[in-house]
Structures are given as C-alpha cells and as structure tokens.
Amino acid sequence: MRNVFLATTLTGLMLASCSSSKSLKKNDLATQNPIATSLNLTNVQNDKVPVTINPGRFTVEKVTYRLPKVVQGTYSVSDFGKYVDDFKALDYNGNPLEVTKVDTNTWEINNGKALDKITYLVNDTFDMEKVGGIGGEVPFSPSGTNIEDTNYVLNLHGFIGYFDSLKNNQYKLEVIAPSNFVRTSALEEVSKETSEDGKVLTSNYYAPRYFDITDNPMFYGELDVQEFKVGDIKIVLSVYSPNKKHSAEKIKATMEKMMQAQKAYLGSINSTARYDIYLYLADNTETSPKGFGALEHHTSTVVVLPESMSDEQLAQTMIDVVSHEFFHIVTPLSVHSEDVHYFDYNDPTFSKHLWMYEGVTEYFATLFQISKDLVKEEEFFSKIMDKINSASKMNDTMSFTKMSENILEDEYHDQYLNVYQKGALIGMAIDILMREESNGTRGILSLMKELSNKYGKNKPFNDDTLIAEITEMTYPSVGEFLKKHVEGNTPIDYNTFFEKVGLKITEAKVKTNYIQNDGTFIFAPDRAKGTIHFNDGVKNNSFWVENGVLPGDVIKEVNGAAVSLATANQIFGGMFAWQPGKEVEVKLDRNGKEIVIKTTLTQSYTNGKSLQHIPNKTQKQKELFNAWIKG
Numbered sequence: 001m002r003n004v005f006l007a008t009t010l011t012g013l014m015l016a017s018c019s020s021s022k023s024l025k026k027n028d029l030a031t032q033n034p035i036a037t038s039l040n041l042t043n044v045q046n047d048k049v050p051v052t053i054n055p056g057r058f059t060v061e062k063v064t065y066r067l068p069k070v071v072q073g074t075y076s077v078s079d080f081g082k083y084v085d086d087f088k089a090l091d092y093n094g095n096p097l098e099v100t101k102v103d104t105n106t107w108e109i110n111n112g113k114a115l116d117k118i119t120y121l122v123n124d125t126f127d128m129e130k131v132g133g134i135g136g137e138v139p140f141s142p143s144g145t146n147i148e149d150t151n152y153v154l155n156l157h158g159f160i161g162y163f164d165s166l167k168n169n170q171y172k173l174e175v176i177a178p179s180n181f182v183r184t185s186a187l188e189e190v191s192k193e194t195s196e197d198g199k200v201l202t203s204n205y206y207a208p209r210y211f212d213i214t215d216n217p218m219f220y221g222e223l224d225v226q227e228f229k230v231g232d233i234k235i236v237l238s239v240y241s242p243n244k245k246h247s248a249e250k251i252k253a254t255m256e257k258m259m260q261a262q263k264a265y266l267g268s269i270n271s272t273a274r275y276d277i278y279l280y281l282a283d284n285t286e287t288s289p290k291g292f293g294a295l296e297h298h299t300s301t302v303v304v305l306p307e308s309m310s311d312e313q314l315a316q317t318m319i320d321v322v323s324h325e326f327f328h329i330v331t332p333l334s335v336h337s338e339d340v341h342y343f344d345y346n347d348p349t350f351s352k353h354l355w356m357y358e359g360v361t362e363y364f365a366t367l368f369q370i371s372k373d374l375v376k377e378e379e380f381f382s383k384i385m386d387k388i389n390s391a392s393k394m395n396d397t398m399s400f401t402k403m404s405e406n407i408l409e410d411e412y413h414d415q416y417l418n419v420y421q422k423g424a425l426i427g428m429a430i431d432i433l434m435r436e437e438s439n440g441t442r443g444i445l446s447l448m449k450e451l452s453n454k455y456g457k458n459k460p461f462n463d464d465t466l467i468a469e470i471t472e473m474t475y476p477s478v479g480e481f482l483k484k485h486v487e488g489n490t491p492i493d494y495n496t497f498f499e500k501v502g503l504k505i506t507e508a509k510v511k512t513n514y515i516q517n518d519g520t521f522i523f524a525p526d527r528a529k530g531t532i533h534f535n536d537g538v539k540n541n542s543f544w545v546e547n548g549v550l551p552g553d554v555i556k557e558v559n560g561a562a563v564s565l566a567t568a569n570q571i572f573g574g575m576f577a578w579q580p581g582k583e584v585e586v587k588l589d590r591n592g593k594e595i596v597i598k599t600t601l602t603q604s605y606t607n608g609k610s611l612q613h614i615p616n617k618t619q620k621q622k623e624l625f626n627a628w629i630k631g
Helices: 210-214 248-266 311-329 354-371 377-392 400-405 422-437 444-454 463-473 476-487 494-500 536-540 542-546 568-576 619-630
Strands: 035-040 048-054 063-066 084-091 099-103 106-109 115-123 151-154 171-178 182-185 188-194 200-207 218-221 224-230 233-240 274-282 293-297 300-306 503-512 523-526 531-534 554-558 583-590 593-600 604-613
Touching (some): 151 274, 171 210, 171 218, 182 233, 182 274, 200 210, 218 233, 233 248, 248 311, 248 354, 293 311, 300 311, 300 568, 354 422, 354 444, 377 422, 400 422, 400 476, 422 444, 422 476, 422 494, 494 503, 536 542, 554 568
Parallel strands (some): 035 171, 274 300
Antiparallel strands (some): 035 048, 048 115, 063 106, 084 115, 099 106, 151 218, 182 218, 293 300, 503 604, 523 531
C-alpha cells in the first residue's frame, strides 16, 4: 500500500493487515464444488449491486458466512460487512432460512443442510467518504468500491465473502453488465455470453481460492485502456477519468519508460506474466473518493488520484506511486511470512517485518530512479533527506518489529507512516552495509533475490526466524544492525552510513516547495471556523516572505478556487506541484482585509539540512558510492 501523503494533510491516515488460515473441514460439504457467485451490474438498486452466492450443498446445521474485516496490503479495519443490506439465506424452495447477524461482518445460518443460496445488496464505499473519513471509518479509497453509471471499481473483497472453512474452495464468478461497458480483470475469463438483444454481456471468471477473489480487482464502465510489454510481462493500464481530462495513452508513455527501467533494475525477478494498473481519477465532488494513493495486489495495483492534477504532476505521482506498488512483486509476492500466506480476513495477525514489505519496497522505488538515470543526484539526495526529516518527527525509539506486529493498536497505528520513511532508510542502511562487506558486489536487491529463490510465492518464511536467516545469509554487521535498530529501540545515526559512501548531512539553505519547509507543513486548519491559515513556519519560506505573507493569514482562494477543509487536499496537492515560472494568484484574509498576491513563482528556500559529498573522498568511498547508486 502506498498513500499519497498530501491526501492526509488535513484529514487523516489510513491503515489495514496480514494473517493465518483454518484447515478445510471435509464434512462441511458433500462435494467440494466451486462456489458460484454473481454480481449483477444491470440491476443496481438505489446505488447497490445485487450479489448471489451459491456454495453447493452443506452437510452441517450451522453455516458461517463473512465479509472481510481487514484485507491484505492494508493495515486498518475496513469492515466491508457495513455495506451489506437485505441479507437473505434461501432454501431449495426459495423460502428464507433463519439468519443471525453475529457482528458487523458475520452471519450465521441455521439449518445449513437446507441452504441453497445467499443473496444481498452491496453499497459502495466511495459515496461514504467525507473529509476526515479516511482510515477506520471507511476503507482507504484504493481498497474500496465504486458503483455509478459510468464506472464500477470492483475490489471484489467488498462484494464477495467466504464460508469459514471453505476459503480454499474454487470460485466461479459471473459479472452481468451492459455490453457497451469496457471491462478489465486479471482473473481468468473462462467464457462470456451476450443476451439476445445484445444489450447485456455476462463474463464468467474462475478463481482457484478465495484469496484470488480478493487479489484480483476489476474495472468496469467507460474506461480508457492501453497495453504494453515489459520484458515478458504484459502491462494493462485501465484509466477512468470522469471528465476525460487525462488519457491512458499519455499515462502509458510515462509508465512504460518507468517500468522498463524497473524491470532492468530487477533483472531476473519475473514472478508474473501480467500486471494490471487500475487508475481512478477523482473529480472534486462530495461523493468522490478522498484517500489518494494506491493498494498493491500480487499482480496489480489500484490507484486513486485527483483528476485535477496537471499532466506533469500526474506523471510524477504515478512514477512515485506505481513504482512502489510494482516492486511488491518482490515482496510480498515472492518473499512473505506465514501471516501473509495464510491470511485471516476476520481475525488477522501481523508480520513483524513491515520494514521489508513496505520499507524495502519504498527504498527500491527511490533508488532505482537514480540507478536508471530517471532523476538527477540532487533530487535523489533530496528524497533521502525528506525521509530522514519525516522519520525524525515520528517515534524514533520504537521497536520497528514491535510496531509492525501490533499495528492495529492505537499506540503503534499512529506510527504506520514511518514504514515509508524509516522503513526505507533501514533498507538503505542494510544496502550500504552489504556493499561495504562485499566490496560492492552484493546489496539488498541481491539479498531479496536470494530470499525469493529460497522461498518464492508458494512458500512462506517463519516470521520469528527471518532476522536470524538474513544474518546467516549476509554478514554479522547486518544482523547486529537489525537487532539494534529494527528489533531494538536505538535510533539510527545516518551519518555513520553516509560516511562509508563519502557523504554527510550538513546545515544548509535548501530548496523547498510552496506548502512545506523541508517536509514540515506551513499551513494549519481552524476546524471551528472551517478555514486554513499560514502558521509560523511561513516565516522560513522565502517565497511567501518575499510576497509579504504573515502567520495567521487565512487562505481564501488559489487561482480562483475557493479553499476550505473540503477542497484543501486537491488545492494543496496542486500547489505541491508548482514550479518556478508559473503565474499564480492567491487571495488571503488578514483580519478582515483582503490581500491579493498575483505573481510569478520563484524558487523557494528554507533553512534545513542537505546531503552533500564530502571533500577529498578516498578511493574506497568513491567505489562504494558508485556500487550503491548504480548497483
């Protein structure tokens, strides 16, 4: 999962999980037939999709059916059962059976031997999102669902549930939809039928087990689809832009260049034949999704971003977001724990190793860009310093493995964002250590390849022994680092590692953007008044100082768009992408007086820290730097 932090500036942060399975009870079904499921997009009632579940004949009296409380790749409670209405269990004569709703996500059906099928209606989650509603209240947007005339985001875990002991049963899924809908899915389509009048097309899909239902999202509706190849991997890009502002063709050019570079960086890792990118671009309406970012699946990712982004901003954001998600084909697809492999959607346990799942993945997404000359050295250094600055604002003495294992608890949940900051820096430190120990020949990518060869997508590792295994596979120094800084609570002295490659952190005047000072926001909300104002940080942002802005000035309009708590994410997201040379007009309220700033952007600076080359590097430092950056 990768959330775009701008979406959480004034709202909140989302999370969710990983876990264990139950063995199949042979006496639950007379025969282990595939579970037949159906979604009817032609019969939507009050914005709700009818769902039918036919499990075959049970041989037990009590049957339990659940929708997921938590889904893989997220680290918070989603409670998809909240969106189910009119739940019915029917016998073979069409008569209702007694149903008890045990909790938000669980239904018990008495007289299970007579159960023929289950029917219910599913509401979408996008409509439920409001400002401040990201996180525990509603699922993070890329894990959510959308039901509207022109677009259906079918994260299937939001529509289809499971019977406790039958998660390993095969599933047959039919999706009934208007024949003019474009549809994309990585699930295997086994057949399709068109109605006599040609207006309805039924697509039939196959899933080996419930995991594959949850792991293969679908897009239906007015989509723009492009395909390309990256090595032997077929990439399918599906875009929904409600106002047709962005096209799949333009985005394809960016994605193809980036993913070709990623594949070159990964080399022999080639764990999937197809990879899907589903991009939903949200317009600025009350019912549009608010949680911008992405959720990885093993062979796909769902991305939600604002449609208002410029072409340049969207391209850069897609590079940052999708590169992270695509690197998940290394972990957790090829390297994962038992918690991930035997995931329990209702009572999950969590791996200790988010530093690897999310942190190392984020590190790869940052490092490969400099390795393959997609960014300049200055930008790479800036990204590393951004992570150091962001991590310094979190609890730097908290055990990372303890935080990971207890991520749903409030004390640890609030530290989740650090998996993308300190987690990536942990990956960087291990990389530099391995380069030093091996005279530049091994790094964290080679370690992940070795772990992938040892385990692979069908064999999980033991969560408790991974650090010992990594130590045995690498060097004592790596083991000591993991015990001290990942299992332990000792903060990392990053200069210790930068010195090995001839770098150091120095106080400096550094470039910044127009909403932050070196990673710290210069705005603050007044929730009582529903306004947003500049805080004291504006005094250290050269652009705003030069234009006479003072702490307490309320931001009323940016380029004609009114600023409020409801519009802040999209407006500040656009401001984050501002570049020198752009003409802007900002209207402020200073104690009841309107202040208008109409100017051309100049580069803004602030006091901060930067990563710099040290003078008079040794030959060893030069060689280690080159091995680290270029591999």
